[in-house]
Amino acid sequence: MSDNNYWEKRAVDLEKLSQDRADVDIMHVNKLFDGAVDIVEKQIEEIFGKYARDSGISQDAALRLLNEKQTETMRRNLMITLAQCQEEIARQAILARLNAPAYAARISRLEALKDLVYSQAYMVGADAHRRLENRLIDTYSESYYRSIYDMQRRTETGFDFTKLADRDVQAAIETEWAGFNYSKRIWKNTDKLAKSLEQVITQGLMTGQSIRDMDLALEAKIDGGRYNINRVIRTEVNNCCNQGTLKSYKAAGVLRYIYLATLDLRTSSICRKLDKEVFFVSKAEQGVNFPPMHPHCRSTTMGYREDLPKERIARDPKTGKNIHVPFEMSYAQWYRKYVLEKKDVDNTKNGDNIRDIMFKASKSDVNIIRDEKAVVDAYSQLPDKVQKAMADVTFNMGQNGSSCDVKKGIINIAKGAEKEDIDHEFGHLIEERMMDPKIVEKYKKYLTEGLSDADITSEIYENDSGEKFNIYILHGDKFISEYQGRLYINSVTEAITPDGNLNTEFMWEAISELFRVYQKDKTMLNEYEIKLIEEALR
Structure with missing residues (x-):
């Protein structure tokens, strides 16, 4: 080739x-x-x-x-x-x-x-x-x-x-x-x-x-x-794939691009005609000389070789020498070195770089890198006090589901996890490391006021291995999500104390869900809930 x-x-x-x-x-x-x-x-x-x-x-x-x-x-x-x-x-x-x-x-x-x-x-x-x-x-x-x-x-x-x-x-x-x-x-x-x-x-x-x-x-x-x-x-x-590529041409100063059609029996006549044609980046127009040319279009483009950057070579600030990107460097290695490690300081408070984040993964591929970026984005938006409290946390990437081991300081990140998922897991550690248990218990009592075992339902869920299990959910008007009302019990009787009241001990998602919503849009919370979180984060 x-x-x-x-x-x-x-x-x-x-x-x-x-x-x-x-x-x-x-x-x-x-x-x-x-x-x-x-x-x-x-x-x-x-x-x-x-x-x-x-x-x-x-x-x-x-x-x-x-x-x-x-x-x-x-x-x-x-x-x-x-x-x-x-x-x-x-x-x-x-x-x-x-x-x-x-x-x-x-x-x-x-x-x-x-x-x-x-x-x-x-x-x-x-x-x-x-x-x-x-x-x-x-x-x-x-x-x-x-x-x-x-x-x-x-x-x-x-x-x-x-x-x-x-x-x-x-x-x-x-x-x-x-x-x-x-x-x-x-x-x-x-x-x-x-x-x-x-x-x-x-x-x-x-x-x-x-x-x-x-x-x-x-x-x-x-x-x-x-x-x-x-x-x-x-x-x-x-x-979007082609617009991202077009953006890269402009970022690199590439003046021309080559139109590339995926040639097979499904290729349209218009894309066949455009295949290998060269156009100016400044004249790129969807449906005219830049994909998509039609619905279901699979065409793409490539930077014209003679236009690839030659004059704007970056220098290593430590050595003063030109930065060399070896051909054999993997995308995962490149992304971590030149994107994640050079993340804009605007994303952190006081212009300081975010603290080193400890990642663990059985393999490194583009999906893991994407998930690591999601962790960095979530971490960089935490208040500085929370970042310090999370300094020793290890993130296990590429897991089948997200979870948190609050005792060991480990957060398991599911494949394809979103920022909200990660914020939820941070919430578990905030409860464990930064909140008074009495204040947490008071909040749980607030959520369950007026509720009884009659407000508990059981639903069957299936895990990633296909195993079915029961999940118990407490329903009430004050819960901000159904997930917040989860009870980690084996039967309804465990949710009732000897004196007949609801046992809030098994409400493990109360604070984690509260923090998730706070990070997403705190206007969705009431004054009491906002104050509860902000006092913990001060």
């Missing part, structure tokens, strides 16, 4: 890596689509099953059934969907249904069923929106740094480049192209799907379709919605 072919393959492989990771998000979204089908079909079966199976139902009979009033069950289903939904746009859409005047009385089964399919569509859209946003942030950042890395390896020299700030990455992924950005595309397709499902329900039931025919029509619409959402995910990932 020639030198140029090697670097072309590297560029194409980067886009493929981004799409491979998007496959994980698509898999999760598709599971939600399947679940939505099951929920709606089950509800239709409950309404009409005893009247008609595959034989259909007369229009008169359908009208009688549809006009029967049945609000509470349907309202409860919508409330469950609302409780599971975090995206504000989806929540507002579902709330609009719940707050409609019809729900003040009793609503017809037809309207309630339409509300159900509408909320299920928005539930899937909300999950797709959240997953895609996180994927685009990672894709943009990684394509930027990997492109810088490859350019430095091609020249075997280091050159100065700007570290990406979170606000710049967010602005980049929110930039509109072809009239929309990722968010508008997701919600546009979600609304289209929701309305088409409502139409299937109305037409199918009013014309006396059999349950089977109605199910097939719903599945066809949902398959169409699934395809559209999957297309948005793939195309937006390609766009």
Whole structure:
């Protein structure tokens, strides 16, 4: 393989890596689509099953059934969907249904069923929106740094480049192209799907379709919605991968780029024509001479060799010599040395570099590096007093789940952990190392005031090994999340003290969840909770 072919393959492989990771998000979204089908079909079966199976139902009979009033069950289903939904746009859409005047009385089964399919569509859209946003942030950042890395390896020299700030990455992924950005595309397709499902329900039931025919029509619409959402995910990932690369050209002073198409039987004619063409970076335009050229585009670009940095070679501040980036240096090694270890001092207080963080991992790959960056981001946003308290903490990377050993000072970081997950684990250590147990107990008493064993439910969960186990959850109006109400007990009797009160000893998530939400958005907490955390952090 020639030198140029090697670097072309590297560029194409980067886009493929981004799409491979998007496959994980698509898999999760598709599971939600399947679940939505099951929920709606089950509800239709409950309404009409005893009247008609595959034989259909007369229009008169359908009208009688549809006009029967049945609000509470349907309202409860919508409330469950609302409780599971975090995206504000989806929540507002579902709330609009719940707050409609019809729900003040009793609503017809037809309207309630339409509300159900509408909320299920928005539930899937909300999950797709959240997953895609996180994927685009990672894709943009990684394509930027990997492109810088490859350019430095091609020249075997280091050159100065700007570290990406979170606000710049967010602005980049929110930039509109072809009239929309990722968010508008997701919600546009979600609304289209929701309305088409409502139409299937109305037409199918009013014309006396059999349950089977109605199910097939719903599945066809949902398959169409699934395809559209999957297309948005793939195309937006390609766009962010290429925009991150384009940003790297500008950071490195590269003037031209080569268009690279993935050549196989699926390659479009437009991308075949553009393959190996050279364009100026300043003239790059999506859909004209820069990918994506079309939906599902897999094309990418590579910096033009003659334009690679030669004059802006960086010097080692300790030795004064030019920085040499050996060809054999792995991306993991490069990222840790030139990105993590040179993180902008603006991310820490008083301009001091953050303290050394102790990482442990069985292997070092790009996923581990991404997770280490998440730890650094979370750590750098901790108050200085907390950073000092965490100075001896070891982070075990690449674990199947996140957890904290407060006695040994070890935090296990799950693969793909988000900043919120890490903040939650920091919360366990803050409780252990920085808070008076009496104050913690007082807070738990505040949470459980007026509650009893009747407010405890048991749910079956499955761990990463497929083993099923019971989780007990205490429900109350003061909990900031369901997770905060978890009880680590084997039976309800353990949650009751001899004098008949709730035993708060097993509420291990009270402070960790409180700190997670405080770091995310403290306006979500009340004055007492904010004061509780801030007094501990002083």
